[in-house]
Amino acid sequence: MKVIVIGGGIGGLTTALMLHARGIPCEVFEAAVQVRELGVGINVLPHAIRELAGLGLLPELDRVAIRTHELFYMTRAGQEIWREPRGVDAGYDVPQFSIHRGYLQKLLLEAVLERLGPQAVHMGQPCTGFSQDEGGVTAHFAPGAALAQARGDVLIAADGIHSAVRRQMFPNEPGLKWNGVMMWRGAVETDPFLDGRSMVVAGGFTYKLVLYPIAPGRTPGKVLTNWVVTHRVDPETTAPPRREDWNRRGTHDELMPHVEKFGVAVIDLPALVRATPDFYEYPMCDRDPLPWWTEGRVTLLGDAAHPMYPVGSNGASQAIIDARALADALASSEHGRAALAAYAAQRLPATAEIVRLNRQGGPEGVIDEVERRAPEGCADLDAVISFEERRAIVRGYAAAAGFTQDQVNRPSA
Numbered sequence: 001m002k003v004i005v006i007g008g009g010i011g012g013l014t015t016a017l018m019l020h021a022r023g024i025p026c027e028v029f030e031a032a033v034q035v036r037e038l039g040v041g042i043n044v045l046p047h048a049i050r051e052l053a054g055l056g057l058l059p060e061l062d063r064v065a066i067r068t069h070e071l072f073y074m075t076r077a078g079q080e081i082w083r084e085p086r087g088v089d090a091g092y093d094v095p096q097f098s099i100h101r102g103y104l105q106k107l108l109l110e111a112v113l114e115r116l117g118p119q120a121v122h123m124g125q126p127c128t129g130f131s132q133d134e135g136g137v138t139a140h141f142a143p144g145a146a147l148a149q150a151r152g153d154v155l156i157a158a159d160g161i162h163s164a165v166r167r168q169m170f171p172n173e174p175g176l177k178w179n180g181v182m183m184w185r186g187a188v189e190t191d192p193f194l195d196g197r198s199m200v201v202a203g204g205f206t207y208k209l210v211l212y213p214i215a216p217g218r219t220p221g222k223v224l225t226n227w228v229v230t231h232r233v234d235p236e237t238t239a240p241p242r243r244e245d246w247n248r249r250g251t252h253d254e255l256m257p258h259v260e261k262f263g264v265a266v267i268d269l270p271a272l273v274r275a276t277p278d279f280y281e282y283p284m285c286d287r288d289p290l291p292w293w294t295e296g297r298v299t300l301l302g303d304a305a306h307p308m309y310p311v312g313s314n315g316a317s318q319a320i321i322d323a324r325a326l327a328d329a330l331a332s333s334e335h336g337r338a339a340l341a342a343y344a345a346q347r348l349p350a351t352a353e354i355v356r357l358n359r360q361g362g363p364e365g366v367i368d369e370v371e372r373r374a375p376e377g378c379a380d381l382d383a384v385i386s387f388e389e390r391r392a393i394v395r396g397y398a399a400a401a402g403f404t405q406d407q408v409n410r411p412s413a
């Protein structure tokens with residue numbers, strides 16, 4: 001069986017490594033001419049790190065990422081609502097990593113090139129669609145690409161939130177859904193804050209700050225600190241940014257009035273933002289869950305299958321888990337089409353539930369709930385929302401997303 005993987009992002013590259021580990025040949029076709037370290041911070045949760053550890057990548061991850069120790073949820077004014085240890089510090093058998101998205105992509109690419117060989121990765125190959133028949137599936141590429149087409153037994157579309165393959169499968173699907181939240185994201189070298197391995201989420205959907213270190217700094221004693229500031233406008237009255245304007249460079253003039261809304265004491269936020277020369281603007285979008293992912297020899301994976309709001313740290317994590325499930329299905333079936341259907345039957349309902357929960361704020365919904373009940377802040381948090389209620393929101397999400405300790409620390413399959 002030969003597998004064609006469209007997209008060399010985190011999902012596509014992990015799929016290639018998983019297939020290789022099971023002796024299934026595959027080739028990756030990526031639109032970009034070269035992999036550049038794009039994006040800023042992401043968190044990869046223990047249930048996904050477990051899969052990367054199974055591929056032998058833990059030492060590499062430790063070299064370029066930070067083992068997240070503790071997570072804090074706060075109000076926008078900086079009042080603590082929830083704190084919990086994370087990863088190994090919470091009793092998982094593997095860490096949670098805070099990492100630069102570009103470093104993770106590069107690390108995966110290097111592993112693919114080393115293990116599968118350079119002939120397995122084709123850069124500068126934007127897929128425009130596919131055709132299939134009884135004998136196999138053909139991926140078609142844009143004019144000007146080195147290869148006009150590629151043939152295989154199955155095709156995995158890991159081509160991200162704007163997936164061309166998904167568009168062919170669902171031509172009448174409405175566009176991306178925007179909830180009115182604009183995100184500004186940047187990373188800059190700073191002194192460590194708190195214990196140097198902590199993550200802070202402050203504020204609900206209207207104004208939110210996310211802060212965590214993602215790598216050791218180039219200067220000894222410093223860390224590369226990732227920050228995200230979000231602000232929600234009314235999506236009914238404001239048009240979402242055009243796709244060409246995604247990842248546009250932000251300006252301090254536009255952002256600083258929003259930054260001043262936060263009263264978080266763990267770091268000098270205005271100074272942090274001012275010290276960041278380049279940061280990027282991005283709308284918070286997802287899509288409605290699909291009724292099916294698999295059409296004969298073709299299936300969807302990662303953001304192509306289930307783009308979700310980036311709350312609860314699940315975008316990359318769920319793509320990695322998809323990759324494992326898909327590779328297992330292909331390894332245990334003689335028939336590619338049956339394997340793809342089995343994979344989708346397992347992963348579609350699970351990820352649809354996370355898309356739904358993320359629309360309500362995911363575990364961070366606990367912050368929205370506090371701000372809703374006490375918009376001016378409160379002296380006694382427990383009188384506003386009990387510890388049990390707070391825990392129910394946070395833990396309910398962890399169980400749905402598959403990363404309670406029992407779900408992660410299971411015996412290896």
Ligand SMILES: Cc1cc2nc3c(=O)[nH]c(=O)nc-3n(C[C@H](O)[C@H](O)[C@H](O)COP(=O)(O)OP(=O)(O)OC[C@H]3O[C@@H](n4cnc5c(N)ncnc54)[C@H](O)[C@@H]3O)c2cc1C
Nearest residue numbers: 007009010011031038039040126127159160302303315316
């Ligand atoms: C440039 C970029 C920056 C990002 N920054 C962040 C961030 O800062 N924080 C965060 O939480 N998440 C970020 N994300 C999203 C995050 O990486 C994904 O949610 C997650 O990793 C799921 O991975 P994926 O492989 O499904 O999709 P992606 O990581 O988006 O990978 C999709 C890949 O497919 C390629 N591709 C797209 N169209 C085609 C095509 N037609 N033919 C061939 N290849 C194609 C893309 O170039 C990309 O390499 C970013 C994604 C991208 C592409």
